[in-house]
Amino acid sequence: MKIPFSWLKEHCPIEKTPQEVADDLVRLGHEVEGIETPRxxxxxxxxxxxxxxxxxxxxxxxxxxxxxxxxxxxxxxxxxxxxxxxxxxxxxxxxxxxxxxxxxxxxxxxxxxxxxxxxxxxxxxxxxxxxxxxxxxxxxxxxxxxxxxxLELEEAVLDLDITPNRGDCMSLRGIARDLAADYALPLIEPGDEVVATDDSVAAPTVAIAASEDCPLYTACKIEGVKVSASPEWLQARLIAAGLRPINGVVDVINYTMLDLGQPMHAFDADTLDGNITVRTAKAGETFTSLEGKNVSLHDEDLVIADDKHVIALAGIMGSEPTGVTDKTSNIILESAAFRPARISITRRTCGLVSDSSMRFERGVDPAMIAVAMDQVAQMIVSLFGGQVSAITVVGDTDSLIKDTQIQVNMQRIESRLGIEVPKTADAVLERMGFGIEHDGDTLNFSVPSHRPDVRLAEDISEEYARVIGFDNIPAMMPTLTTIQPSKVDTGITDAVRLGFVQVINYAFISKAEQRLFVAEDDKDLVLPNPISEAMSVMRRSMFPSLLNTAKYNMNRQQTGVALVEQGRIYTGPLDEHTETNMLAWLITGDVQPDTWYAKSRKADFFDLKGAIESWLQGRGLTARFMADDGVLGLQAGQTAKIFIGKSVAGYIGKVDGDLADGFDLSDDVFVASINLDVLHTGKKAKFQPIPEFPSIERDLVFLFDKGVTSDAILQTVRKACGQQFVDASIFDLYDGQGVPEGKVSLGIRFVLQDAKRTLTQEDSDKVMQAVIDAVATKFKAELRG
Amino acid sequence: MSEIDSLKAQLQDLQDKALALFADAADLKALQALRVAYLGKKGELTSVLKGVGKLPPQDRPVIGQFVNATKSVLAEALDKAESLLASKEKEARIDAERIDVTLSGRTSETGALHPVQQGLHEMTAIFAQMGFAMAEGPEIEDEFHNFDALNIPAEHPARANHDTFFFDIEGTADTKLLRTHTSPVQIRAMQACVDAGGEPPLAVVAAGRVYRCDYDVTHSPMFHQVEVFKVDKDVSLAHLKGVLQHFLSAYFEKDVPIRLRPHYFPFTEPSAEVDIGCVFCNHKGCRICKGSGWIEVLGSGMIHPNVLKAVGIDSSIYSGFAFGLGVERLVMLKHGIPDLRLFFENDVRFLRRMGA
The missing domain is CATH 2.40.50.140 (Nucleic acid-binding proteins)
Incomplete structure (x- = not known):
């Protein structure tokens, strides 16, 4: 809402500067977007x-x-x-x-x-x-x-953002009322002169067939109007307030709407066929708006119709054929009340917005219906001539404009505000049009017709807060609520400590990208109105967005990236969808730059696997990795399922080479995802005494057949070691010169210990022999040289 | 010359020669050889001592004393030369081991926490310290939780401001949508409390992703919010102000002035938008705050009785405050980040610079 300052002063004799007024409006709850001097x-x-x-x-x-x-x-x-x-x-x-x-x-x-x-x-x-x-x-x-x-062209125009509850402030008069109350200045009432009517002009006949949505409809006819452009002072005001001048009649209506807040409409009387009816639309009815848009109507839409056609979408817009033009000489003026919720729904379902609908949706003061009608009729006659008929009124004005009485407990208001309400506040509210009567703790509050938003004790508390000023309410700490302490999730922080950069990607991706890692089925959650195709389906895999982020960075002078994202994946069907919390990882390119102490190296499977093992260890968990050749988008032979206990916690693998090429990634790309929702917390560490007796280390080197997994070997040797086993790990892996084709040489280091005594060479020899026997039996593997 | 004088001269001669050799010894090893050569069991001094037996008995003590004196002179000289050489050799070793301490250390690649994540951690930690419990809710919500229960019925003009991503045709309570704010978690947390037969006090902080169908320089279709609310007996606007003042000062790590402006939100009454004194110009007025000295940071208010009613909490007994804030906005203000889009471009150069 744009408020030309000189116009505002016609409603209230303000002496402050535009900037001062702007500050006061902010305090009263009207957001000032700016002060313009447009000309x-x-x-x-x-x-x-x-x-x-x-x-x-x-x-x-x-x-x-x-x-x-x-x-x-x-x-x-x-x-x-x-x-x-x-x-x-x-x-x-x-x-x-x-x-x-x-x-x-x-x-x-x-x-x-x-x-x-x-x-x-x-x-x-x-x-x-x-x-x-x-x-x-x-x-x-x-x-x-x-x-x-x-010409007063350099005056200030205040640009206000009126909140949806304050329909009454969508006018100069409404804003002036708040200011006048605050400044204790008079609000200048509009002229109460009634337009001179001429009985020779027949008043329009109106019927209301939807009185709930239209409780009051008034209309009059003006004959013999010579429509021309409106005077420049009026045009200048419309332009300053952000409206485009159209023709004299329309301009006068718009001027009055801005002035008093009542949207009106004018029909070219000669284009109407019969009488006016306010009714709901019939199935299949259509309507051509003033903007030339064809709209199919719904059976709940409220319309103004003549005997044959819909001539206006009530409170929103008139029809094109019945609009007033320069050639119009007889007009019918409408000034009416429409139910806000009805206007709001029709405005949305028909996709039409107007200055009129914006006001009716937010609530228009019915007390202005007659005042505005008089002002418009008088202005038209004085500017463009014509004779005015008597005004047809259908509906009960008095019941619409009577005050609403609310009775509340004053203590409840004060306890909500945290302050004792000062007496001065009552005077301000009374100047705003409220009626106030204190009776002990009881407050009898009467609300005028321009404030339909005030209905509850809480609404009254807001009015008090506004006029007291939020600055005058003290800041106090509430008492602490005793609660279960929540455990802060450190998952992402732990991942970052392992050298990964956290990224945050949109939760929606393209359908084509979804198919790279998730096979087609009916569980995609598709957005019918996405920003773009690239953001049209809720992701079911974290990998496409990570690949895009890797691509973005590798195209910008990075030689390698290690990324991690925490977020959700979303799986249909819509009515019982699931959202799963995931931690997803990507690594590609150099794992470290060339330095004086080491050469750069390309990332491989074990860089990522190691990170995940460390991450799990930090939460007291150990995983088993089982080769899996059947994961979509990941390369067979370099992909594994991650098991924690018996549940699948995620996947790790090399991204299919062609797929990676599609993201312009030339180095090998490794990704992993972990389902955070299946991770139980690891066992709490339990105290164990530090061993009293020393451990011993023994190494054995075997020739194994290629294809035997280290997981299987280590399980076997562990079993063979028996009670004295502490640890076994692969310390050497070699399949070069001297190792027969199809074989691999593996060095295994054992740590053995006994809780009750120092182990002797003999003891460990015995254990090693058991290992050699077990490995020979199980894998046909021989000790190497 | 008497036998004894000749021995004396011989010893003197030996001592002179030895001392000269000790002084010339190149290293500890050479010195050790000299020690053996002179003071060892088969050393020169021992062989001189053997000659003492030929002397008349009365002369033996005299020459014995002389031999012992020579021995201690030599031993002392050896010790001295040895420690001199040892310290020289240490010096040489230190010289040889000299390194360039300004070379970079062996580091492992460090990661970086996304600035939005840092913001989320910092904010939720402040509220956790104030006794607010963490809660979560689904991102794919229904109309009831996202709108209806928050006193935003279908025909409400405020719905138009939400630019909602709907999955289905708008208008029924269970129509699915991407939540446009974290406020539905408020509803879910209160429902959970009531369903479990509990009653307030309730103090909750909820953080997460939210979605609006709006994409330009200053809008992202996905961003993060933190929602905070408290319901109890006698909760007032003054408490809201107190919590906001504490939170904003704690987050910005300085005493920031705050200003509440009356505003309108369907789910609070009274409602207030909250400004902080501009952090760029210290409240003096600059380009970023458009000269006003204030920057809008969040929306707040006293929970609307219709919201409490929707979840079955009696608004004549309980009252509450609630506020929701945009995480990206606060992070941008705290760190002087000029452009919202930087958060979702995920350029690692930006992320590493901001990453803690």
Missing amino acids: AGVKGVRVGHIVEMKPHPDADKLKLLKIDLGDVEHLSIVCGASNMKAGDKVPVATVGTSLPNGLKIKKGKIRGEVSFGMCCSEAELGLAEDADGLLILPKDAPVGEEVGEY
Whole structure:
């Protein structure tokens, strides 16, 4: 809502500056988006008096003007307009002026005649969209004065963001009412003159067939109107308030809507067929809006209709064929009340928004229906002529505009605010139109018709908070609520400590990317109205977004990335969908840069596996990795399922080479995902005494067949070691020269210990022999040299 | 020359020669050889001593004394030369082991926590310390929890501000959508409490991803919110102010002035937008705060009685406050990050710079 400052002052004699008023509006709950001076750009345009006008000797359509600007010498100007005459006063842009349309005025020569400026039209001053001829100023305009000052063009316009509950503030009068109450100034009432009616003009006949949605409808007819453009002061105000002038009648209606808050509508009476009915739409009915849009109506939509057609979507927009144009001579004016929720639903289902619907949705003061009708009818008659019929009123005005009584406990309001309400607040609320009566702890509160948003004790507490000022409410700490301490999840922090950079990706990806890792089925959750195809389906795999992030970074001077993301994956069907918390990892390219102590190295499977093992260890968990050749998108032979106990906690593997190529990733890419929801917390560490007796280390090197897994070997040797086993690990792996084809040499280091004594060489020999026997039996593996 | 004088001269000669050799010894090993050569069992001094037996008995003690004196002179000289050489050799070793201490250390690659995650951790930690319990909810919500229960019925104009991603046609309570705010967790937490037969006090903080169908320089279709609410007897606007003041000062690590402006949200009454004194100009007015000295950071208010009613909490007994804040916005303000899009581009150069 744009509030031209001079207009505001017509409703309330404010003496503060626009900035001060803006600050006060913020305190009262109206957000000020800015203070604009939209037409400040006409500095240097002055009131000029045409003292002489002669034809241009060399051009038929040009005139040579001598202009008096009140300076010593008269100015010579060549002018192409034809609507002026000697003696007129016109706006003159002097040399050096920049006009709102960007034109910079310079001294020039037109067909041999020198011109020291330009006479301006309304369009050139930014006052109208277009104009024929110069703007002729009133005779008493002071010569030489800045036109901007004379026409009050440089006034401030406050741009307010009115909250949805304050329909009453979608008007100059509404904003002025809040300010007048705050400043203890009078709110200037609109004129109570009733328009002169003429019985020779038949009043429109109106029937309401949907009285719940339309409790009051008033209409009158004006005959013999000569519709022309509205006067420039009115156009200028509309433009300042952000509306486009259309024609005289429409402009007067819009002006009154901004002024008083009541949206009205005018029909061209000669286009109507029969009487007016307010009813719900019939199935299959259509409607062509003023904007030329064809709309199919729903059977709940509230419409205004004549005997044959829908002529308006109630409270939203009129129909194109029945609109008022320059050729209209007989009009019907509508001023009515419509139920906000109805307007809101129809506005949405039909996809039409208007200044009218924005007001009706938020609530319009029914007390203005008659006042606005009078103001519009009077303005039309005085500007464009015509005779006005009697006003048809269907519905009960009195019941609509009567105050609502609320009784509440004052203590409840004070306990909600945390402050004792000062007496001064009552006076402010009374000036806003509320009625206040204290009876002990009981507050009898009456709410005027322009505040339908105030219905509950809590609403009243807000009104008090507003006028007391939030600044005057103290800050206090509430008592602590005793609660179960929540354990902070350190999963992502632990991953980051392992050298991974955390990324956060959108939860939606493209359908094609979804298919890279999840086979087609009916469990995708698809957004019907996505931002783009690339964000059209809820991800069921974390990998596509990670690959995109890797691609983004590898294209930007990175030689390797290690990424981790914590987020959810989403699986249908919609009515019983699941959201699973995941931790997903990606590593590709150099695992470290070249340094003075080491050469760079490309990431492989075991870099990522090691990170995951460390991460799990940090949570007291150990995983088993089982080769799995059947994971979509991951390369057979370098992919494993991650088991924790008996449940599958995730996958790790190398991204299929062609798939990685598709993301411009030339190095091997390894990814892993862990389902955080299946991870139980590991066992709490339990105390064990430090062993009293020393451990011994023994190494054995075997030749195994290729394909035997270290997991299987270590399980076997562990069993063979018996009670004295502490640890066994692969310390050497070799299949080069000297190792027969199809074999691999594995070095295993054992740590043995006994709880009750120091182990002897003999003891460990016995254990090693058991290991050798077990390995020979199980794997046909031999000790190596 | 008497026998004894000749022996004396011989000893003197030996001592002179030995001392010269000791002084010239190149290293500890050479010195050790000299020690053996002179003082060893088969050393020179021993062989001189053997000659003592030929002397007349009365002369033996005299020459014995002389031999012992020589021996201790030599031993002392050897010790001295030895420690000198030892310290020289240590010096040489230290010289040889000299390194360039300015070379980079052996580091392992460090990771980085996403700045939004840091913000989430910092914020939730502050609320946890104030006694708020953590809660979570689904991101794919239904209309009831996201709108209806929060006093935003279908025809409410405020719905238009939410730019909702619907999965289905809008208008029924169980129509699925991507939650547009974390406020539905408020509803779920209160429902859970009531369903379990419990009653307030309730103090909850919920954080997570939220979605709006809006994508431009200052809007991301996905972002993060933190939702905080407390329901108890006699909870007031003053308590809301107290918690906000503490939280904002703790998060920004300085005493920031705050300002509450009356506003409108369907789910709170009264409602307030909260500004902090501009952190860029210290409340003086700059380009970023458009000269006002204030920056809007979050929306807040006293929970609307219709919201409590929707979950079955009696609003004549209990009241509560609630607020929700945009995590990205606060992180941008705290760290001077100029562009929202940086958070989701995930450029590792940005993430590493911001990462703790």
